[in-house]
Amino acid sequence: MGQVKHSLYRFAWILAFILAAGCAHVNIPQPHDRSEPLDPQDGFFIEKKVNDARYVNIRGFEHMKVGRPLFDRIEEYESLEGLEAKKSFVEEFLKEAYALNDRAVVDASQKLTVEEISAFLAVPHSSEEEDEDEEFDPNVPGDTPRERFLNAYRKHAEEEFRRELSAFRSISSEEIVDRYWKKLVSSIDESIITKGRTTRMVSMAPLVPFVYAWIWYHELTDDRGPHVPEFSDRTVFYPEERTSQEDVSRITDDWLLLRYYAPVVAQEKAKKLTYAP
Numbered sequence: 001m002g003q004v005k006h007s008l009y010r011f012a013w014i015l016a017f018i019l020a021a022g023c024a025h026v027n028i029p030q031p032h033d034r035s036e037p038l039d040p041q042d043g044f045f046i047e048k049k050v051n052d053a054r055y056v057n058i059r060g061f062e063h064m065k066v067g068r069p070l071f072d073r074i075e076e077y078e079s080l081e082g083l084e085a086k087k088s089f090v091e092e093f094l095k096e097a098y099a100l101n102d103r104a105v106v107d108a109s110q111k112l113t114v115e116e117i118s119a120f121l122a123v124p125h126s127s128e129e130e131d132e133d134e135e136f137d138p139n140v141p142g143d144t145p146r147e148r149f150l151n152a153y154r155k156h157a158e159e160e161f162r163r164e165l166s167a168f169r170s171i172s173s174e175e176i177v178d179r180y181w182k183k184l185v186s187s188i189d190e191s192i193i194t195k196g197r198t199t200r201m202v203s204m205a206p207l208v209p210f211v212y213a214w215i216w217y218h219e220l221t222d223d224r225g226p227h228v229p230e231f232s233d234r235t236v237f238y239p240e241e242r243t244s245q246e247d248v249s250r251i252t253d254d255w256l257l258l259r260y261y262a263p264v265v266a267q268e269k270a271k272k273l274t275y276a277p
Helices: 002-024 038-048 068-079 083-110 114-122 145-169 174-186 197-221 254-261
Strands: 231-237 265-270
Touching (some): 038 145, 114 145
């Protein structure tokens, strides 16, 4: 009985320690979820298969995307020191990711016909449960259906990005900036370049010995030595007699310059031609 009570006390202390550690955890600004009015447009892009694989999504940051230049910059963060330097780098990264998302949306919309966009705008995409500010508004300013389509998207994306940037700027601890950055980077979807790479490597592994054997076979059997063809005849083309004027820099006539600089061309012919003369 005493042993059971001792075990219960021990379990209670462990549980209390875990709860205390959880309470001491400092929260970081969570990424704002994409507002519902953006879903119809994003879903429309997927339905029409117009998304560009160069632009990689960031889960929870759907108003931002990452491309190869931003991928290459991720490692720069590890060399930064100090709160201000890290905040400046991350803020610039967020702004570039947001601008890239806008470019991706523009590129995707260019692949849609005017009829497709007009049909999309003509259908209501809001539910009764949404607030008035969160409703999809197809009547935003724009001279063409494509412009109204883009402006409706931007209307909500800009507000989301403003909130995200405001929340990040409120961070006053280097530790929290590090955790925010880690959260952001870990949320980036896998690039099409690396997606499935491990599976491909494993599936192709049995073929590797055969590929190397084929390469070695050709290295041993192919004749890679110098080939000296035999020529029996040759025709030499000489330019016209060169000018006798010594100072070439003073020659202004184009034909005189051509005669002075024209090369001697020698055409050699083999005994037996293997090509059409």
